[in-house]
Amino acid sequence: MGRRNKIIGSFAEAIADIPDGATIAFGGFAGPGTPYNLTRALLAQGAKRLTCIANTTGGAHVPRMPDLGMLVENGQVAKVICAFTAATRPTDVLPFTKYYDSGEVAAELVPQGTLAERLRAAGAGIPAFYTPTAVGTELAEGRETRVIDGREYLLEYALPCDYAFIRAWRADEAGNLQFRLAQRNFCPVMATAAKTVVVEVEEDILPAGALDPDQIHTSGIFVQRLVKIPPAPEGLWTIRRQERAK
Numbered sequence: 020m021g022r023r024n025k026i027i028g029s030f031a032e033a034i035a036d037i038p039d040g041a042t043i044a045f046g047g048f049a050g051p052g053t054p055y056n057l058t059r060a061l062l063a064q065g066a067k068r069l070t071c072i073a074n075t076t077g078g079a080h081v082p083r084m085p086d087l088g089m090l091v092e093n094g095q096v097a098k099v100i101c102a103f104t105a106a107t108r109p110t111d112v113l114p115f116t117k118y119y120d121s122g123e124v125a126a127e128l129v130p131q132g133t134l135a136e137r138l139r140a141a142g143a144g145i146p147a148f149y150t151p152t153a154v155g156t157e158l159a160e161g162r163e164t165r166v167i168d169g170r171e172y173l174l175e176y177a178l179p180c181d182y183a184f185i186r187a188w189r190a191d192e193a194g195n196l197q198f199r200l201a202q203r204n205f206c207p208v209m210a211t212a213a214k215t216v217v218v219e220v221e222e223d224i225l226p227a228g229a230l231d232p233d234q235i236h237t238s239g240i241f242v243q244r245l246v247k248i249p250p251a252p253e254g255l256w257t258i259r260r261q262e263r264a265k
Contacts, residue, residue, distance in 0.1 A: 024192045025245045026224055030060035033217050033244045037066045037182060040097075044138065044213060045073040045087060046185035046206035052198065054184040055255040056219045056248055059085035061095070061184075068097045072138075072180060074131070074205060075103040076115035084255065088114040096124050100178070102131035128158065135208055137178035142211025142241075147176045183213035187237070190220045193227040194242030195235045203236060210241040217244045 027033040034057060037043070043061075047053025062085060069090065076099055077086030090096050092114050099115065104126045106113050118124040129137065130152045140148055149172035153159050163174040185206040188199035196218060198206055210216045224247050227239075248254040 024227075025194045025239070025243060026192055027244045027246050030056050030219070030246050031063065033057070033246050034060050034064055034182075034184075037061065037064065039066050040068045040070075041066060041182060042070040042072065042180040044180045044183040044205070044209040045071060046183070046204065046209050048074055048201060048204045049077075051200065051202040052186050052204050052206050053084070053086070054186045054217075054219050055085050056246070057184040057217055058087070058090070059255065062089055062093055065093075065095065067095050069095055070098045070100065071096055072100045072134075072178065072209075074101065074134075075107075076101055076113055076126075078112075078114040091115050091118050091124055098125040098127065100127045100129060100134070102129055102134050104128050130158070133175055134178070135205060137175055138180075138205065138208040138212040141177040141179040142208060145177055147174055149173065150175055178212060180209070180213045181215065183209040183216045184219075185209055185216065186219050187221070189222045189225065189230065190218060190242075190245050191225040191227050191230050191239070192245070194218070194239030194245060195227075195230050196237040196239075196242065197230060197234060198236050207237045210237045213241075215244070216242045218242055218246070220245055220247050223247060 045054060071087050073087050076088055078088030119126050133150055133152050149165055151170060151172050154164060154171050154173050159173050164171050187196040188202060189197040224245055
């Protein structure tokens with residue numbers, strides 16, 4: 020039977036065993052759900068040759084928060100798998116770009132919905148699936164397609180990962196999670212796709228069973244480690260919350 024109380028005392032302890040070469044999924048949409056504290060801990064821990072899965076490569080936020088781009092700059096990343104590997108606005112200059120252009124880091128561009136479905140498929144035990152997304156584009160060149168009922172579909176493979184870093188609004192000590200508003204985004208599917216799920220939690224972690232079972236967004240069966248975000252400056256909250264506190 021698994022450990023009932025999953026609370027870990029620090030972010031450093033929660034990610035200390037991550038080895039070189041691990042595949043890690045990072046939740047968040049450049050704000051809601053982004054695991055800033057776990058990312059900062061991984062920067063200090065120093066694991067290298069990582070494959071990182073995320074919505075973006077990071078680096079566009081001002082003020083800058085710990086993100087995937089910092090891991091790239093720190094020489095820890097071998098490959099990124101993202102829905103946005105380039106800036107979404109011409110005024111943004113992402114740190115990742117020069118490392119990709121120089122060949123130091125590889126990149127795999129995946130349409131956002133396909134990225135979510137590849138993660139969901141991994142959690143559901145589905146090894147691959149067909150989708151019409153990206154058919155006829157550069158992303159489909161040289162890859163397997165199939166015509167079904169007169170329409171062409173592209174074969175996509177599930178995307179399992181070793182670890183998932185996510186942020187939740189509330190949790191109980193058994194690992195049941197609630198996300199607030201847009202914070203949910205990739206976090207639930209990443210939790211199902213990973214062998215080890217590490218969560219930074221905004222509110223105080225509650226006793227097991229304290230959350231309404233009908234309001235659980237991610238079941239504790241998928242979660243292995245919980246860390247309560249401490250008060251600033253030790254703990255990093257979202258930029259919006261930090262601004263409200265000033």
